[in-house]
Amino acid sequence: MTIMKRTLGSTGEDVTILSYGAMELRGVPRGPEIADDEAGRVLNAVLDGGINLIDTSPDYGRSEELIGTHIGRRRDEFFLSSKCGCPLEVPTDAPPPYPHDFTPGNVRANVERSLRRLRTDRLDLVQVHMSPSVATLGENRTVETLRDLQAEGKIRFIGMSGILPNLPDHLAMRVFDVFQIPYSAVQRDHEALITQAADAGAGTLIRGGAARGAASEDKNWRSGPLSQPPGVAQRNWETSGIADLLSEAGMSNMEFVLRFTLSHPGLTTTIVGTSNAAHLVGNIAVAQKGPLPDDLYEAAKKCSPSRRTTRGVSRGQAARERPGRGGGRPAGRAGPRRGAAPPSTGQHRHTQVRSAAPARVRSWVRSRS
Numbered sequence: 001m002t003i004m005k006r007t008l009g010s011t012g013e014d015v016t017i018l019s020y021g022a023m024e025l026r027g028v029p030r031g032p033e034i035a036d037d038e039a040g041r042v043l044n045a046v047l048d049g050g051i052n053l054i055d056t057s058p059d060y061g062r063s064e065e066l067i068g069t070h071i072g073r074r075r076d077e078f079f080l081s082s083k084c085g086c087p088l089e090v091p092t093d094a095p096p097p098y099p100h101d102f103t104p105g106n107v108r109a110n111v112e113r114s115l116r117r118l119r120t121d122r123l124d125l126v127q128v129h130m131s132p133s134v135a136t137l138g139e140n141r142t143v144e145t146l147r148d149l150q151a152e153g154k155i156r157f158i159g160m161s162g163i164l165p166n167l168p169d170h171l172a173m174r175v176f177d178v179f180q181i182p183y184s185a186v187q188r189d190h191e192a193l194i195t196q197a198a199d200a201g202a203g204t205l206i207r208g209g210a211a212r213g214a215a216s217e218d219k220n221w222r223s224g225p226l227s228q229p230p231g232v233a234q235r236n237w238e239t240s241g242i243a244d245l246l247s248e249a250g251m252s253n254m255e256f257v258l259r260f261t262l263s264h265p266g267l268t269t270t271i272v273g274t275s276n277a278a279h280l281v282g283n284i285a286v287a288q289k290g291p292l293p294d295d296l297y298e299a300a301k302k303c304s305p306s307r308r309t310t311r312g313v314s315r316g317q318a319a320r321e322r323p324g325r326g327g328g329r330p331a332g333r334a335g336p337r338r339g340a341a342p343p344s345t346g347q348h349r350h351t352q353v354r355s356a357a358p359a360r361v362r363s364w365v366r367s368r369s
């Protein structure tokens with residue numbers, strides 16, 4: 001059995017719906033400790049398992065060097081994605097996220113160093129990291145610098161690793177070939193923007209599609225999506241009724257979470273990272289099954305919160321993500337329906353979901369019988 005492929009937007013490249021995120025290879029102190037030989041085994045297993053897109057970044061510790069060392073000789077077997085705007089020297093006295101620099105000098109330095117570390121003469125995709133504002137991109141001539149690097153043959157396509165509140169503006173620029181966007185069953189606030197990106201002809205790399213394994217038995221919600229406040233993913237899961245749905249479907253939490261992400265019609269590929277070879281094998285086996293059955297996907301969407309609750313989110317962040325800010329959205333921009341104010345704490349919404357979910361589960365079970 002092989003992993004399904006989809007075309008990465010207007011790039012014309014066919015990539016597997018499961019891709020590999022190399023952040024887990026960054027090493028201590030920000031990631032798990034991993035020996036060089038083990039990293040090599042994992043990276044070669046990625047390619048041997050049929051995955052043909054690898055995503056990394058200059059600020060993912062040693063990941064670029066490990067990729068170059070262990071699978072540089074297999075460069076023609078995979079689509080290689082990295083990022084720019086990253087600090088050349090990662091601070092040792094502060095946790096991420098680190099201040100980023102989108103000036104021409106730093107963007108060019110990121111790309112040149114990535115080429116050396118990865119032992120390659122070209123990067124298939126370079127994404128602007130950390131979702132800077134359109135104003136920041138313009139002031140620093142970031143896109144123009146990437147276009148210059150494209151003309152020099154050092155990069156093939158340009159992308160944006162974007163989130164709210166700036167992602168709608170990035171989409172409106174219509175200059176990016178690919179967007180990297182967070183999404184999963186417990187983090188659906190970018191759902192409509194993924195559709196908008198795909199409809200505009202862009203490829204979509206979905207990060208957090210397995211919710212960092214948070215729903216698995218071994219992690220048990222000790223972690224969650226990086227761009228989501230702590231605890232929100234677990235609350236979304238526990239109040240959704242999804243567990244009842246999966247009990248009836250006979251499916252594990254992690255299989256459901258990954259296949260739910262793969263079911264989004266606007267998805268090209270989802271990035272899942274691990275430094276554990278056994279976890280990699282499990283992820284590949286799930287991806288080979290493809291998206292959820294249509295009826296289960298629709299039932300799960302009715303259970304799963306489509307908006308992030310604002311409990312645990314700062315008032316400033318909630319205001320930035322609220323529709324209508326600054327005179328309203330430009331025509332055609334995706335986002336929440338105007339006037340649909342988010343609940344102040346998420347408590348009332350959770351009560352509604354909890355009472356409705358069992359009925360939806362029963363309805364789905366009847367449809368399968």
